[in-house]
Amino acid sequence: MSKKMIGYIITALLVGALIFIMVENSIGQKQTVEAPITQASQADALQEEEEGLAQYSLAPDFTLETLAGETVTLSELKGKKVILNFWATWCPPCKAEMPHMESYYSKLTDEDQVELIAVNVTESERRGIGEVEKFVASYELSFPIPLDKTAEVTHMYGVFSMPTTYMIDTQGRIAQKVIGPLDEKTLNELVDSMD
DSSP, rough: OOOHHHHHHHHHHHHHHHHHHHHHHHHSOOOOOOOOOOOHHHHHHHHOBBBBBTSSSSSOEEEETTTOOOOGGGGGGGSSSEEEEEETTOOOHHHHHHHHHHHHHOOGGGGGGGGEEEEEEEGGOTTHHHHHHHHHHHHHHHHHHHOOOOOOOHHHTOOOOSSSSEEOTTTEEEEEEEEEEOOOHHHHHHHHHHO
């Protein structure tokens, strides 16, 4: 085999590897919404009322300190619909959804009984809290930003890709899980579909 032929083979292998990596990355970023479960399964879940991540199970409780120095405890929000979002500053889909989140949040009133909690996975931030502060300022975010400094809550909720959003109903149960960025229209639809 000539050196020229070996060069072509190596080039073809590198191009193939790059295409494979690009396809894998694009598949991982697609938005998925977990399908609702049947009425019978819903009744079983309601009877058990166990804490967990299955649809209609109680959302695991947590308390985190926010970027503003306040504390947020999920169980204290029972009676409200809660949008529980997990994100990081380095995540491009998180950057894409933040203007939608802020627009949605800015239109909420007390009568809506909806709370948006955007948990920053601070443990994954290479530049620390300073980077989170810059991000929040640049996007002019006004909703609570709890800091998950040890990623304990992130792991408790089984978050593997960001953004991931849990829709929690007025009873404190998980109504829906969405992996990937949300826009304002989808946020409205998801909140309206909850009790």
